[in-house]
Amino acid sequence: MTDHNTYPFDIARIRADFPILDQEAHPGKRLVFLDSAASSQKPRQVIDAMAAYYTRDHANVHRGIHVLSERATDAYEGAREKIRAFVNARSHREIVFTRNTTESVNLVAGSWGRANLGPGDVVVLSAMEHHSNIVPWQILAAERGFTIRYIPVTGTGELDLDAYAGFLRDDPVKLVSVLHVSNVLGTVNPVTEMIRDAHAAGALFMIDGAQSVPHLAVDVQALDVDFLAFSSHKMAGPTGLGVLYGKRAILEAMPPYMGGGEMIRRVTLEGSQWNDLPHKFEAGTPAIAEAVGLGAAVDYLGALGMDNVLAHERIIVEYAMDRLAEVPGLTIYGPDTDRRNGVTTFTLKDIHAHDVAQLLDAEGVAIRAGHHCAMPLHQHLGVPATARASFYVYNTKADVDALVEAIYNARKLFRF
Numbered sequence: 526m527t528d529h530n531t532y533p534f535d536i537a538r539i540r541a542d543f544p545i546l547d548q549e550a551h552p553g554k555r556l557v558f559l560d561s562a563a564s565s566q567k568p569r570q571v572i573d574a575m576a577a578y579y580t581r582d583h584a585n586v587h588r589g590i591h592v593l594s595e596r597a598t599d600a601y602e603g604a605r606e607k608i609r610a611f612v613n614a615r616s617h618r619e620i621v622f623t624r625n626t627t628e629s630v631n632l633v634a635g636s637w638g639r640a641n642l643g644p645g646d647v648v649v650l651s652a653m654e655h656h657s658n659i660v661p662w663q664i665l666a667a668e669r670g671f672t673i674r675y676i677p678v679t680g681t682g683e684l685d686l687d688a689y690a691g692f693l694r695d696d697p698v699k700l701v702s703v704l705h706v707s708n709v710l711g712t713v714n715p716v717t718e719m720i721r722d723a724h725a726a727g728a729l730f731m732i733d734g735a736q737s738v739p740h741l742a743v744d745v746q747a748l749d750v751d752f753l754a755f756s757s758h759k760m761a762g763p764t765g766l767g768v769l770y771g772k773r774a775i776l777e778a779m780p781p782y783m784g785g786g787e788m789i790r791r792v793t794l795e796g797s798q799w800n801d802l803p804h805k806f807e808a809g810t811p812a813i814a815e816a817v818g819l820g821a822a823v824d825y826l827g828a829l830g831m832d833n834v835l836a837h838e839r840i841i842v843e844y845a846m847d848r849l850a851e852v853p854g855l856t857i858y859g860p861d862t863d864r865r866n867g868v869t870t871f872t873l874k875d876i877h878a879h880d881v882a883q884l885l886d887a888e889g890v891a892i893r894a895g896h897h898c899a900m901p902l903h904q905h906l907g908v909p910a911t912a913r914a915s916f917y918v919y920n921t922k923a924d925v926d927a928l929v930e931a932i933y934n935a936r937k938l939f940r941f
């Protein structure tokens with residue numbers, strides 16, 4: 526079987542959609558892009574949709590009574606509708622545009638959290654969170670006096686669900702906020718069961734979907750999740766745009782996060798009335814072209830089929846895990862292949878991860894090295910930094926082979 530037909534879709538056609546991949550990183554070295562967990566590349570369809578918007582349709586939204594403003598508003602709200610359908614929200618009013626996952630979490634902390642959390646309350650996070658789902662809660666806890674509990678990570682890189690059950694049983698938990706897929710370990714957390722248990726204990730549940738929404742079908746109604754945060758730039762869309770899904774009744778009850786234009790219905794010198802959802806949470810001129818771009822990205826992923834996207838990544842991750850396991854002196858972090866997705870994270874003997882990444886870059890292989898915005902998790906792993914190869918729809922087994930070959934070359938240089 527050729528590499529070409531190993532995948533659930535025509536990989537050559539997919540790769541041709543991503544013009545950035547067709548270049549040399551250094552003379553004679555094909556670019557092998559394995560850093561999509563940090564930010565994915567963009568297909569021509571997304572780039573073209575944004576260019577077409579700026580070329581023909583741009584004006585400010587929701588304000589002007591002229592043809593361009595109407596077209597821009599249609600494009601912006603049309604994109605919101607595509608994203609609603611993509612995560613299966615009930616209403617477009619439940620889809621709030623933010624700048625990124627980080628801002629979506631800050632919005633929930635700064636609005637819902639500030640209004641609902643105080644001394645005696647508990648928020649449950651996990652020890653494998655990205656900083657963006659730790660720091661906003663720590664800032665708010667210092668202000669509001671509630672307690673944060675962290676679900677520990679087990680030796681296999683999974684959440685300690687017994688500890689979680691203990692928190693829900695013993696503590697007045699008001700909110701659980703946990704990532705769906707770990708950006709370091711690739712662990713796919715059992716959010717369906719965790720949400721069910723949180724609700725049974727009377728707590729709300731927020732998913733950090735930064736590493737799941739781009740890679741697998743996430744259905745907010747099937748999950749019955751209260752909040753879902755994700756970023757456009759990790760799912761083939763542009764930077765500068767994020768999404769917060771929230772159940773309508775919860776969003777309705779929340780105070781605004783930022784004040785300004787767009788989010789008000791009426792302003793007097795004495796006070797203001799808020800606009801309807803989702804505009805109540807979208808102060809100021811939004812990222813219109815970026816929303817158009819994300820709409821095109823969602824069309825692109827939808828046409829591939831999220832089940833195919835997942836199946837493709839499983840093939841690549843499985844292959845990467847097998848090939849990396851061959852390399853002497855290499856340690857892989859995280860659970861077995863069937864409970865992980867998207868990333869493989871490793872260390873190479875005692876070589877610093879930054880040095881590994883630099884040597885790989887010289888071979889044209891782009892990976893990420895560091896703590897990946899998860900310092901507490903790295904403390905748990907007992908290493909200051911790891912190297913991470915992460916995959917998306919355009920990656921192939923040949924990319925994994927290039928990674929492994931470059932690692933072997935790095936080993937030679939360090940003479941082990």
Ligand SMILES: Cc1ncc(COP(=O)(O)O)c(C=O)c1O
Pocket residue numbers: 562563625626627628655657658704706707708733735736756898
């Ligand atoms: C799991 C996870 N959560 C949150 C974020 C933050 O995303 P953004 O920088 O787009 O806000 C990331 C980014 O790497 C992530 O991997």
